[in-house]
Every structure is written in structure tokens, then in C-alpha cells.
Amino acid sequence: MNETPEAGPPDGGPKASAHGAEDRAGWACPVPPGHPAAALLTGHAVRTRCAAVTDHVAAGASGLFTWHPERIPAVADYVATTIRQRYPDLNVPYHSRWRHFESGGPGEKRDRWQILCERGGLSGESDREERARIGIDLVIPSVLLDAGAGPGWRYRDPASDLSLTRSEGLGVASFDLFARGGFSAESGQPLRADAERLRRIDASTIATAFQVAQHNPLVGLEGRAGLLRRLGEVAQATPAVFGTPARLGNLYDYLKAHAVDGQIEAGYVLTTLLVALGPVWPGRISLEGVSLGDCWRHPACTDGLVPFHKLTQWLTYSLLEPLEDAGLKVTGLEALTGLPEYRNGGLLFDFELMVPRDPGFAAATHTVDEPVIVEWRALTVTGLDLVAASVREALGLSAADFPLARVLEGGTWAAGRRIAAKRRPGGPPPFEIDSDGTVF
Known part of the structure; x- marks a missing residue:
């Protein structure tokens, strides 16, 4: 098992190499060991915090959305059809x-x-x-x-x-x-x-x-x-x-x-990126001096914080191929979550898995920090896990053979674009988000 970055490097630290990847300054990453922000810099935190928001909505406690899991089979059928059209042999690459x-x-x-x-x-x-x-x-x-x-x-x-x-x-x-x-x-x-x-x-x-x-x-x-x-x-x-x-x-x-025996865990890669690249993201919410990046406020969580780390997870998915090409086997892909953005989230919205209580919601332009957008993104993360399980069942494939990275590519992202094109001329998302180019 790979040690997590916030605990510091294993004995001996990173090996010196001719290419400069040498631990010259000790553990130089910006999140000290044991810092309270570390618990939010994982895929597990994304999944569990989003599940808490989903439970909040499912219980009828939200004034923003209602939750309709009975529509999961319809979404999964649409996604499975999209996968078969794009990849008839079901040999789907990573998203x-x-x-x-x-x-x-x-x-x-x-x-x-x-x-x-x-x-x-x-x-x-x-x-x-x-x-x-x-x-x-x-x-x-x-x-x-x-x-x-x-x-x-x-x-x-x-x-x-x-x-x-x-x-x-x-x-x-x-x-x-x-x-x-x-x-x-x-x-x-x-x-x-x-x-x-x-x-x-x-x-x-x-x-x-x-x-x-x-x-x-x-x-x-x-x-x-x-x-x-x-x-x-x-x-x-x-x-x-x-x-x-x-x-x-x-x-x-x-x-x-x-790596251990030529294997590296996907969760380790993600947390390495979140810890090492955390200061790249604009200052939004900070916890004891550490910027939490793509993390936002919602009352469903005890401390009010819901992380998504969309672009960093997208980066982790995008590192799989160069790492594997070099001979490193990336394991534990299930540690990563679905990406809560306008194609995946638009798919679930268009199929009314989540329905806004405000009838004027889709007509307005929203900002990323609005509770209604945080809630929609959290419901998207949970919904993608549920859709993925149903898609695998429809295709007769296991999670090991068809991880979420393939469901997304085959998949929910393409299906989101497909349904958008059917619903709206030009295929835009179902509603607009005012973006500064650093979240979606």
C-alpha cells in the first residue's frame, strides 16, 4: 500500500534521479502532516460528503432540489445505449x-x-x-x-x-x-x-x-x-x-x-496532486491557512464543507495512460469519483434525477459557490455511482472490468452531450454557470 503524501515520504524519501526528482528539501509539500485540511484532500472525502448532501435531499430537508432515484434505470439505459453505439466491442478507454x-x-x-x-x-x-x-x-x-x-x-x-x-x-x-x-x-x-x-x-x-x-x-x-x-x-x-x-x-x-512492486494506488496519485498542487487554485475557502481548492459550503455536512476536486480528479484520470505506458500499474481506481460538471451533471439534470424546487432555476445564471450549484454537483457525484452500477448490470460487466473511468468515457459524459443536443439547439448545458476558468 502506498503511503499517503500528507504523512511525509517513506523511509529514504523519493530517490534521486538524473532528471531532478530528488527530495532536496525534505517534505516540501504545502500541507503539513496531520493538518486538518488533509482529510478533505481525498477522493473518499468527495464521495462521503456528497453522499451526506444526497441523504439530506432524499430526506426532503432541502429547499433547493428533490431527489428521484427511481429514474436511475432510465439514465443507465440511455448511457448503456450510448456506450454500445460508440464502442460496440465495449473496449472503452479511460475518460x-x-x-x-x-x-x-x-x-x-x-x-x-x-x-x-x-x-x-x-x-x-x-x-x-x-x-x-x-x-x-x-x-x-x-x-x-x-x-x-x-x-x-x-x-x-x-x-x-x-x-x-x-x-x-x-x-x-x-x-x-x-x-x-x-x-x-x-x-x-x-x-x-x-x-x-x-x-x-x-x-x-x-x-x-x-x-x-x-x-x-x-x-x-x-x-x-x-x-x-x-x-x-x-x-x-x-x-x-x-x-x-x-x-x-x-x-x-x-x-x-x-510505487510498491511497480504498483501505485489511484488514491495516492490524487492526494499527491491535491497536496502538491493545492496552492495553484485561487484562494476560496481555507482551513488553518490551507486553501481547499474546489471545496464549497453546504449545511448538510457537519462542518459545512463539500469537496469536489473536479479538475484534479480529471488530471488524475488523465495521468493513468502515461503512467501505465511507462510500466506503472495504477490500482484502486474506485477511489476516484465521477466528475461533477455540466455534461455529467447535465445528463442527470435532464433526466430529472434531481429536480429544482425553483421553477425559474434553469433560466438564471448561477455562480459556483451558490448552495444550489454545490447541491447539484454533490447529487451528480452520488448519481454517477448509482448510474455506473446500473450500466454495468445492463452490459454484463463487473466493476473490475468496467471501472467508473470507463463508464464516464463511454459513457455518461457522451450521453450528457447527446441528450443536451436533443433538448436544446446547439447542445448547451441545461443552465448557465458563471465560470472564471478555474472550476469547470
């Missing part, structure tokens, strides 16, 4: 940022990652570990840039002349920026993400790379650039995880050093 890097024309995929590796001479068996570092270098900034783009933005892929929107457009735009060396501080080595370069990224850099113009606005431009700058600052201040000089890909060496 991760890597799917967006594959975006092509209708029904097509473009393996941009494979092309990039071939061009860089990194396709061989001996290149597995460096390929993993590069994959991590790519995917961390890309996930942080993945908040909703807004309805008016699109990205024209120079390689294919395709016009891509939403997450696919954001994914390809960030991929292209990375491939051009946009995150590298090393001359002649474009395929890196170095803290020194990330610390200097500004909104104009993102605007140019993402083709932002008056007629092509991108929601949360300043927020995205601010996240990348803080990412660079935090990585540079955390040599225990990111090495010296700080490079995001050194996270691979850190996780490898903490």
Missing part, C-alpha cells in the same frame, strides 16, 4: 484528456500523440520513461486549461483545417502550444513543461495560442493564464515532487519512487 487530443472529423480520430512521439524519436521501448515525463508535461497544463470555453469560441486546427469547439478545441489548442515549446524553458527541447516558463505565461500568450479575437471570445482567459503561472510557482517551490530545476514531468520519478 481523460487524451481523448480530446485524438479529436478529428466526424467519426474520425487523429493520433497526435503518436505523431509527436515519432517526430521526437520517442516511440521505442527504451523511451517509455521519458515518454511518460513528456506526457505528464503535456497533460497537466492542458487539464488546467480545460475549463468551459463558452459557446462562442472555436479553434481551427492548422494540421487538418478542422474547426473544433469546447473541450476538443481546448485540448488540441493546448496540445499545439505544448508541441511548439510553449511550456519549455530549454532551448532545443520543446517537449517539456518547466516551472520557469510557466511562471511567465500571460493572458496574451494564451489568447494568441487559442486564436482568441473579438469574434472568437474565450471564457476565463485571465483565470487560465493565472492558473499556469501559479502552477509554475508551486512546482518551483515543491522540489520534493517536481525536482530542481522544476519540471512537471519529474512527477513520474516521484510516483515511481513511491
Whole structure:
């Protein structure tokens, strides 16, 4: 079993490596051992706190939503049908940022990652570990840039002349920026993400790379650039995880050093990211000096705090493939939860698994800290677990064969987009959330 990061490194700490992933400053992560915030920086906290909110709503104690679990079978049937249409052999990949890097024309995929590796001479068996570092270098900034783009933005892929929107457009735009060396501080080595370069990224850099113009606005431009700058600052201040000089890909060496018999637990990866990258997120709610990130207030919990950690869990899902490609087996995927955002949550909302008591709810624009949005997100986390169990039953698959990461991809996220397209012209979510580019 991997030791949790808040307890400090195991005896000997992370091993020194030629790539800089060395514990030069002791346990340098920003959450001290035994800090009360540590209990909220886990997937278990997300699941149990969201369950408490669901119980509150199911008991009729909420003035915001009613809960209708009898509609789970209808949602599951719709999701199972979506999975069979998209993956007739049921060989569903993980839900991760890597799917967006594959975006092509209708029904097509473009393996941009494979092309990039071939061009860089990194396709061989001996290149597995460096390929993993590069994959991590790519995917961390890309996930942080993945908040909703807004309805008016699109990205024209120079390689294919395709016009891509939403997450696919954001994914390809960030991929292209990375491939051009946009995150590298090393001359002649474009395929890196170095803290020194990330610390200097500004909104104009993102605007140019993402083709932002008056007629092509991108929601949360300043927020995205601010996240990348803080990412660079935090990585540079955390040599225990990111090495010296700080490079995001050194996270691979850190996780490898903490693996047991070549295995690393998904919950350990998530908590490592939550602890190491916690200061990246804008200051919202803090507990004894530690920012809790994507954590919000709701009266159903004893201390009033409900964590979601949506983008960090999305990042954890997105690290599975580079880690496994390098030979690390990631176990315990059930420790991660569903992602409470507008596609998964929109699916459950559209199927009236949760119904707002206010008939004008969907017509208004909401903020992420409103109790009604916190409640909807919590119900989404619980609802996704219930839907996943029912989907597996419909498909005749076990949780081991078809973990939540595959249900989401197959899956609830695609089904959310599908039902949105049927319900509303252009397929927008069922209601609007005012986002600063750092939550969804």
C-alpha cells in the first residue's frame, strides 16, 4: 500500500534521479502532516460528503432540489445505449484528456500523440520513461486549461483545417502550444513543461495560442493564464515532487519512487496532486491557512464543507495512460469519483434525477459557490455511482472490468452531450454557470 503524501515520504524519501526528482528539501509539500485540511484532500472525502448532501435531499430537508432515484434505470439505459453505439466491442478507454487530443472529423480520430512521439524519436521501448515525463508535461497544463470555453469560441486546427469547439478545441489548442515549446524553458527541447516558463505565461500568450479575437471570445482567459503561472510557482517551490530545476514531468520519478512492486494506488496519485498542487487554485475557502481548492459550503455536512476536486480528479484520470505506458500499474481506481460538471451533471439534470424546487432555476445564471450549484454537483457525484452500477448490470460487466473511468468515457459524459443536443439547439448545458476558468 502506498503511503499517503500528507504523512511525509517513506523511509529514504523519493530517490534521486538524473532528471531532478530528488527530495532536496525534505517534505516540501504545502500541507503539513496531520493538518486538518488533509482529510478533505481525498477522493473518499468527495464521495462521503456528497453522499451526506444526497441523504439530506432524499430526506426532503432541502429547499433547493428533490431527489428521484427511481429514474436511475432510465439514465443507465440511455448511457448503456450510448456506450454500445460508440464502442460496440465495449473496449472503452479511460475518460481523460487524451481523448480530446485524438479529436478529428466526424467519426474520425487523429493520433497526435503518436505523431509527436515519432517526430521526437520517442516511440521505442527504451523511451517509455521519458515518454511518460513528456506526457505528464503535456497533460497537466492542458487539464488546467480545460475549463468551459463558452459557446462562442472555436479553434481551427492548422494540421487538418478542422474547426473544433469546447473541450476538443481546448485540448488540441493546448496540445499545439505544448508541441511548439510553449511550456519549455530549454532551448532545443520543446517537449517539456518547466516551472520557469510557466511562471511567465500571460493572458496574451494564451489568447494568441487559442486564436482568441473579438469574434472568437474565450471564457476565463485571465483565470487560465493565472492558473499556469501559479502552477509554475508551486512546482518551483515543491522540489520534493517536481525536482530542481522544476519540471512537471519529474512527477513520474516521484510516483515511481513511491510505487510498491511497480504498483501505485489511484488514491495516492490524487492526494499527491491535491497536496502538491493545492496552492495553484485561487484562494476560496481555507482551513488553518490551507486553501481547499474546489471545496464549497453546504449545511448538510457537519462542518459545512463539500469537496469536489473536479479538475484534479480529471488530471488524475488523465495521468493513468502515461503512467501505465511507462510500466506503472495504477490500482484502486474506485477511489476516484465521477466528475461533477455540466455534461455529467447535465445528463442527470435532464433526466430529472434531481429536480429544482425553483421553477425559474434553469433560466438564471448561477455562480459556483451558490448552495444550489454545490447541491447539484454533490447529487451528480452520488448519481454517477448509482448510474455506473446500473450500466454495468445492463452490459454484463463487473466493476473490475468496467471501472467508473470507463463508464464516464463511454459513457455518461457522451450521453450528457447527446441528450443536451436533443433538448436544446446547439447542445448547451441545461443552465448557465458563471465560470472564471478555474472550476469547470
